[in-house]
Amino acid sequence: MRTIGIIFRRELAAYFTTPVAYVFIVIFLLLAGSVTFYVGGFFERGQADLEPFFDFHPWLYLFLIPALSMRLWAEERRSGSVELLLTLPITVPEAVIGKFLAAWVFTGIALALTVPFWITVNYLGSPDNGVILASYLGSFLMAGAFLAIGGAVSALTRSQVIAFVVTAAICFLFIATGSPIVQGPLRAWLPAAITDGVSSLSVLDHFSSVIRGQVELRDLVFFGGLMALFLFANIELVELKKAD
């Protein structure tokens, strides 16, 4: 645990010693704000809630999270520092979890900086703060799932560009599994039981139910399961590919 903490602190500090952190946070806040007001029609709806804000999070994360996760392992391998890191007295799971937690907490910080939106709706009306809290939790969990996917992909390649593109593609599949884009072709070939199964992997469905205030165990299990699965894949891939 102590080792995970040390790696976590180094990684988190690394975000702030480079412009990465500031660029990410500023872009995230600008995009989150502009889609909420212009695309989501925050004022025109005449309702004091943050639904238009959270509705766009899957799409924001679709390209912001891969930008954050692409360097997790690809950069270590490209610069050779992975050889230093993994010949220290640490284990691969400790390194993977430490790095993942740092990235996740970093997105948590970016998310926390949107709290002024929350304050604003409370000023304008009386929203259901329980729903908003659940939405923040859902958004944070979704970010964690996407980061876990991105971390595993980043361990596959030395190229950050490849890591970015592949992560975005996989995240898109998880967002869109319930939509006609994916379901259409599948239904033509596969029995309903399987297409429904695929559909139940939709990040969008689970996230939508959470931001409408229906936090169910199955949603938590879904996001937790995605994270566990891809962290496990990440550990195996680092072991397998570290010296390539």
Add this chain to the structure above:
Amino acid sequence: MHLIEIEGLSKHFGDIEAVRGISFTVDRGEVVGFLGPNGAGKSTTMKMLAGFLTPSAGRASICGHDVVEDGLAARRRLGYLPEGAPAYPDMTAASFLAFIAQIRGFRGAEARAAVDRAVDRVDLGSVLEQPIDTLSKGFKRRVGLAQALLHDPEVLILDEPTDGLDPNQKHQVRQLIGSMAATKAIIISTHILEEVDAVCTRAMVIANGRVLVDGTPAALEARSPYHHAVYVRAEGKLPASVQDELGALPGVKRVEAAGRADDQGVYVLPQNGADIGPLVRGLLAARGVGVAELRVERGRLDGVFRDITMAA
């Protein structure tokens, strides 16, 4: 117990056999120099010892801890400088070393003391607050060395510790290695043959994944045709008749010109490293040849290195 034990260690990448069944041991007080052409398997062997690569066959242990089965314990007792001394370029040298100290299990004041000690040893004080990215090659290498030394490990494995350093920096690093030699088992790899002579107690020539020669640097030098050869430069030109007489002395193999246009001297090569110095000196005195320079050669490592590795 040997501090480093390797038995039948092999590594193949697909069809390429990088290391083919290497076995040796290293004890406290030894500084082993890995010599060999590029791609000989030196770095691969070091990476397996450091636990970065998993051996395809065979076993290796550090202070009795198997590098695969008991890797964590083995890595705790090991200081490792990977090739090229990678570090985190955005970190300052100070924060990087503080990170290493924490990972190595030091806390608080203990960690600061460990970092200070390492910084002192490699003379890094002046650049501590600079990002590693902005440091010169020599300082980067020293950051890597400080990292490897920080926990005062019993076993040190340094992959090309002086590569890219200027002659003064090389000298400094060699002195550092020499000062630690008595209490540790050290393996370094190098392309610089003089380095073996300067710091190593034992030289190991590796080519095509095998250990071809394992002996003291002196034994390596003794394999050279120039071992105990006598270099003679006469005042004026050495008469041809005397040159022929030198070649006919007992124990002399042949006489050859020094080979450089501005060098009038000759080398008198012995048979099997025989000690021919007194004979040569005696003959020159008897023939009344004025001697400007006369010295006994120790042998040429580069020639030995070529002979061994090209034959492999």
